[in-house]
Amino acid sequence: MQEFALFGGTPAVTPGSVKTWPPITQEDRDAVNAVFDSNIFHGNSAPNAVALQQEFADFLGAKYCLVTNSGTSALHMAIAALGIGPGDEVIVPAFTYWSTAAAVLHHNAIPVFVDIEDDAFCIDPNKIEAAITERTKAILPVHIHGMPADMDKVMAIAKKHNLFVVGDACQAHGAAVHGKKVGTIEDTTGFSTNRSKNLSSGEGGFFVTNNEEAYQIARRLREFGEVVVAGAEREYNSFGLGWNYRAHEFVNAFCRSQLKHLPENNAKRKEFAEYLTAELANIPGLRGPYTPAGREPVYFSYIVRFCPEELGLDVTMAEYKEAMQKILAAEGIRMGQWQRKPVPAQDVFTKKMGYGKGCPWDCKHYNHEITYRGEDYPVTVNFIASHAYLGGVFPPNDMNLMKTYVEGFKKVTSQPDKIMKVIEEDRKAKA
Ligand SMILES: Cc1ncc(COP(=O)(O)O)c(C=O)c1O
Structure with missing residues (x-):
């Protein structure tokens, strides 16, 4: 078994090998x-x-x-x-x-x-x-x-x-x-x-x-x-x-x-994304995105769902996601967070901080009281809690990087005991 980079092993992805967007010629x-x-x-x-x-x-x-x-x-x-x-x-x-x-x-x-x-x-x-x-x-x-x-x-x-x-x-x-x-x-x-x-x-x-x-x-x-x-x-x-x-x-x-x-870059994003999604379907613990019939995405970002239950881990989603982001980052696989709450949960809405003095909600043309609460949007809350964004799924990166990502995912998810060790350490640190 390969040692996790977090514990001193060799990272799955060589540091500095993920290229930035956009490709400049x-x-x-x-x-x-x-x-x-x-x-x-x-x-x-x-x-x-x-x-x-x-x-x-x-x-x-x-x-x-x-x-x-x-x-x-x-x-x-x-x-x-x-x-x-x-x-x-x-x-x-x-x-x-x-x-x-x-x-x-x-x-x-x-x-x-x-x-x-x-x-x-x-x-x-x-x-x-x-x-x-x-x-x-x-x-x-x-x-x-x-x-x-x-x-x-x-x-x-x-x-x-x-x-x-x-x-x-x-x-x-x-x-x-x-x-x-x-x-x-x-x-x-x-x-x-x-x-x-x-x-x-x-x-x-x-x-x-x-x-x-x-x-x-x-x-x-x-x-x-x-x-x-x-x-x-x-x-x-x-x-x-x-x-x-x-x-x-x-x-x-x-x-x-x-x-x-743009057309060739979009085609590359699609190729990378479809490859990753097919591979992740066979890697317990992580899932790629779903595409409904008739809808043709261009993969601006590649989303990954965290699935602790597939590894039989008795942990919360937050514990698993935090530990996996840390473990994978050490492997050179960046899984970033984007939005942290539903838009209606942001201060601008909950406190109605528009133009000031209540505008536009108090405008004479709007004779209605509206309240914004993040908890009214449970699917959004759940999406944010259970997903992260895989970096570098675009050209000038290539299929070799995608294959290395997959190797890294397999290396980590095939050792749930070590994931658990990281979670337990995190629990102790927070206690
Ligand atoms: C979904 C969405 N809407 C609107 C915007 C705003 O675009 P811009 O940053 O160019 O103003 C962005 C980008 O930041 C976006 O991702």
Whole structure:
């Protein structure tokens, strides 16, 4: 039996061998340098902004796309472009990055949370209808971890109740449902291109829609509420509240260069993920993610479930997960935590810390009392407690690293007595 690295054995993964995301090529560097040479650094009509929008729209098969300076600004535009505003409710999953709900608050609307599915972890369509009121204007599914939400059901509920659907595809560039990419199914959608995302530009995003009116409103919102036409004299007249959500040309050029490799990078993520999931199915103690039929994920992150019962260990989930994260980290296998509580359990919601003075919940347009409590979302709480995120499941890492991960998992789970020893030591330290 190989000794655990935690007890002085050789780590399964050689230190320093896991490469970071995104892969950077000379082509990326040349693209950014060319912006210096062009002497055009900003503006919605700048050449890289215009070309990038078209290229991303083509990638998705969408009619309209606007490049933005973040995913959050794109999501805010996606809410506002549909006329959602003060007093309106938007249904949001309790498990997401809280920016999803912030985008709703940014336009003075009210997030109403719904728990997630217990297998794919997107919004649970079976719980949406109970959250719909006469104030509801939209459902906001999040394609979390690169897994598309159950859009067949979400769209059917929206149609039945005459609601908009706003997509949060910040983690899901290229994810599809029955072959149709997310961003083309919803009324409006926001994507992020921050550093970690499948399509990375460092910091940025996209607003996407097939709706011409929503597109025109979003264009104004992106640029101070003004209508700025390329080549025409600027009117300097704002048609309403707007922001500066413009993206920079360095970022746009970098993003265009990265976009060329998105399909092959997504294919690599899928290959790695499917291999790991197949292997983990035969390794008691750990499980890979589940993919429902018809949903095509792009594996923004690779989630692993901890299963102490499969090793016959009489321990709590928290004890097992903490010990395994420590043991695996010593083996060079990083299993990180992301969210630590449901979004509605965060202070911004439990204490209603919005714009201050009770806004937007006390707004005269919202004659309703809403209370946010994390414990109302048990599936989310359970997901967070029982899962972690395996690092490095993306290129430029390769199948050799995935195979080494699997060897490391086997090494650790085949020695439950040593896992128990770590748990007992932790118990003593905490006593
Ligand atoms: C699900 C989700 N929504 C929204 C965002 C916000 O995107 P950004 O950080 O680009 O504003 C992110 C990324 O951080 C995200 O993962």
